[in-house]
Structure formats: structure tokens, C-alpha cells
Amino acid sequence: MKELQHLNKYFLKYKTNLLIGIFITIIARMFLLFTPRYVKKIFIVIEKYFNEEMPIEAFKAELLEAILFIIGAAIIGGILTFFMRQYIINVSRYIEFDLKNEIYEQYQKLSLNFYKKNRTGDLMNRISEDVGRVRMYAGPAIMYSINTVTLFVIALIYMFEESPSLALYTIIPLPILSIVIYKLSKEIHRRSTIVQEYLSKLSTFTQESFSGISVIKAYGIEPQTSANFSTLAAESKEKQIDLARVQAWFFPMMLLLIGVSNLIVIYIGGMQYINGEIESIGTIAEFIIYVNLLTWPVATVGWVTSIIQQAEASQKRINEFLRIEPEIKNTVETDTEITGDIEFKNVTFTYDDTNITALKNINFHVKEGETLAIIGKTGSGKSTILDLIGRLYDIYEGSIIINKQEIDQVNLSNLRDSIGYVPQEAFLFSDSLKNNIKFGKEDATDEEVIEAAKNAQVHKNIIKFNQGYDTVLGERGITLSGGQKQRVSIARAIIKLPKILLFDDCLSAVDTETEEKILKNLNKITKGKTTIIVSHRVSSAKNANKIIVLEDGEIVQQGTHDTLIDIDGYYKHLYLKQLSETTSK
Known part of the structure; x- marks a missing residue:
């Protein structure tokens, strides 16, 4: 259960509610255990009456008293059980709420690299299905465990007080039960982990299918997609059935052992009554009630063990992500004023997930209030520059300077608050x-x-x-x-x-006329703001203070629109091509 130790901080947080719930549980079980003793008393009273040792008035009075005690104990026990659930089960909901928030906050902190390596369906499954299984441990498992321990301890004390030898015979099946639980719980843990992994695969597959439904329909691959889903669902079903096969052993084994205990009580108790070792047949009735009162708690031992094993497997999956250290950290607690001065010095950047070097020795300087346009073919590294300015990735070669400070020495929240990104x-x-x-x-x-x-x-x-x-x-x-x-x-x-505006080819889906209107409005809005425009169109870049042309991650041209159209190169060729396209229209 070492993975579940992560929840200890939440148990401490809600310790008052838990302790009250535990106290109420113990009291509620004690009231429940009054019943067998008063049942025995009823048998003794009946025996005395039929043996003419008690007059009818006394018989009625004592019988009524015993019945009222049984009813009263049941009512009080029921009320206390209600409050027990209110305290303990509610705590599990609080913990579920806190754990989901903790996971979500961690998701928010993790870098883009994390999301490139993990699928959305799996992330969703861990914050929903896995947390749900952990909640069962934090609530029902604890409640039923306390119930079981309390009933066992008090019932065994009462049983040994009444007849030590009969009590000893009654608990003979318990060691066998312990061995069975130990063996089965290990197998449940292993199979629960596999089941959760398949649930994540199903969540991922369905999420991607729903998100890409337009593509699936456009290509007419619904039958193939359905077949793939059916295959995955069938595999998941088999893993669920494998788990259910093991879990299915619990209740039959519990009921068998309880039945054996009942037979032992009837046989041994009957022999002891015949031999005069116990004074009343009521003792046998009392023991049978004790054994049957322990039926559900004993049965829940298996169920609780199963819950704990599944929760352990789920919490392990949750902890895998909670233990990941965010790659991008805010190293500055004090506020940083962002004016918009940006400088790249010898920046080289390689994506560690693909090992592709997107930028090679990039140098440029955008002063506060200036506009920089970046032109280049697809895959030339344009978007990467914008990602680095927002510090979505950290660099290891070169420097990015914001307000004359290294970017990792600028308050991260202030930096991103100052950026408007399209x-x-x-x-x-x-x-x-x-x-x-x-x-x-x-x-x-x-x-x-x-x-x-x-x-x-x-x-x-x-x-x-x-x-x-x-x-x-x-x-x-x-x-x-x-x-x-x-x-x-x-x-x-x-x-x-914002102080800084980043436009990543955000006008590619609009017509030329609308683009002109937007650019005209942006020229007014971006006055005094540092603006970086990534585009495939010269029309979006021509009014910039500076233009850089990227090719394979390197700056191959830079200057103003007027200077670049006079130089033979990519920018001039692109300008002439787009100019001819506009003229032909």
C-alpha cells in the first residue's frame, strides 16, 4: 500500500471528521451486538416459563423488556450508522475533490513535451476512473474495515466470555480465510493494473475518434474504425473478465466458511448442551447470531481487499504523473515588469521528443513597440520562435533576453500575462x-x-x-x-x-480583402506594442519594422520590405509570385 501513502496528507486534513466517524462506528456496532445477548435472555425466559420457574406476569414483563431493548438498540444503531456514513463517506468525497484538483494543477504545470508524449484519453482516465477507484479506498473501504474490526473484536470478546471452547471452534475457519485473501489479493492487484491500462486505451481511442469524426466520415472509414474499436473493447472485456474470475472467488469462499462456522456452532454447541457444558440452548442461538452478524463483515474483507488493491493500482498510475517535475519552472517570485524588448542571441533549439533541430544560431532584436515579421516555408522554425518567447520550452544553447534579462530570470506569470497569442x-x-x-x-x-x-x-x-x-x-x-x-x-x-502580440500565421484561412481590413485595424492596435507576425504572405509582413526569412531553422535573409524585394532571394520570389496571383484575380 505504499502508493496509497500519498493520501495520508488528506487523511490528516480531515482527521476530525474521520475520528468522529470512527467513534460513531464503534458505538453503532456495540449497539448492534446487544441483540444476541437479549436473544439469549429471551430463550432463558422461555425455558424458565415452560419449566414453571416463572409466573406469567414476570414472563411477559421480561419478554417485553428484551424485545424493547432489541428494537431500541436497532433504532439507535441505525441512526448512528447514518451519521457514520455522513462523516466517513463525505470525507472520501472531499479527498476525491482535492485529489482531482491536485492532478489538474499538475497537468497545468507540465510542459508541452509531456502532452506530446501522453494521450488525452489516458490523462482523462487517470483524473476520472482512477480517482474514482481511489475514492472507494478513502471512504467505503475504511468504513467497512472499521466495521469489521469492531464487530470482530467485540463479538469475539462476548463469545469467549460465554463459552471459550465453543468460540474457539467457531473461529477455526478464519486462518483459512486469511490465506485465501492473501493469495487472491495479489492476483487482483496485478489484474486491476491491466484493466486500468485498457480503460485508458479505450478512453484514448474514443476521444480521438470523436475529435476526428469529420475525417473518419470524409474518408468513409467508419467500418474500419468500428472494427478497431470492437477489437480493443473485446481485449478490454477479456481483461475485465479475468479480473472478475478472481474476484468471484471471494463471496462464495466467505459464505462457505461462514456456513461451516454455523454448522460447527450447531454441532459442537448441541453436544455441549447435551453434556451440560452450557446452561441454555439460548447460548447456541446467541452464537449463531454472532456468526451471522460477522457474515457481511467477513464477506467484505474480500471486497475491501479488492477495493484496496484496485486503488493501489490506480494511485500508482496517478503518482506516475504527480511525480513528474515540470520542465518549465517559475524561478522568480517577485513581479517583473515586461516592456516588450526581445532579443535572441545565438539560439539553437532541438525538440527532444523528435530530435529535430528547429532553430540554428538565431540572432535578432525587436525593440519595444516594434513589429517583426517572420517568413519561411513550412517546418522552417517560425512557430518555434513564438513558443520560445512564451517560454513553452526552455533553451540550452544561446540566450533569449526579455527586458535585458535572461528569459528564465523573468517572472513566468508576468511574462505570459503580457503576451497575446494567436x-x-x-x-x-x-x-x-x-x-x-x-x-x-x-x-x-x-x-x-x-x-x-x-x-x-x-x-x-x-x-x-x-x-x-x-x-x-x-x-x-x-x-x-x-x-x-x-x-x-x-x-x-x-x-x-498585451505588451507583446504574437500572430502565428493566423490569417491563412481568411480572404485577401478581409486580411487587408484586419491588418489595417492591427496597425492601429499594435502601436506601442511589440508585435511578431509569422506568415506565409508578404501582405502580412510588408509593414513590419523588420523582416527575417527562415529556411531549415536558419536566418537566410533579413531587412525591411523595401530592401528585401530588391535582393534576389526567397522573399522577392514569394512577393512576385503572390503579386502575380493577386493581379490575375
């Missing part, structure tokens, strides 16, 4: 259009939202929707066209009024 592939949330734009500035007014949308040339599209700005988008913004998604993403960035 990615190449616009990601919108399944929320209203208004909230998607306000994602850039949570407290923005409706007027600010509309103004940002107008500057991004998407306002006219939005007001045509039935619900306008309150229109709720489909997952990943599927409701909108590619150009509309890009423009909403631009609105989200500019509403923030």
Missing part, C-alpha cells in the same frame, strides 16, 4: 462566443468584446447568428468556419491589450 490552429472552447473572446480578458465589458470583434473583422458574422454573442460553439469551435475561428482567436488576443 496560434496557427485556433482553439475555441465549447462556450459562448462572448466568453471565448473574454478568455483574453475575463472582466471585459460587452462594449470591449464588440470592439475587439470589430477589429478582428468578425463582428458582422457574429451578429448574424440567432443568439449573437451568446451563441454556444460546438467542441473546438466546430460551429464556425476556419476563417471565423481565426478571427475570434485574434479578438481574444487583442482584447487583452
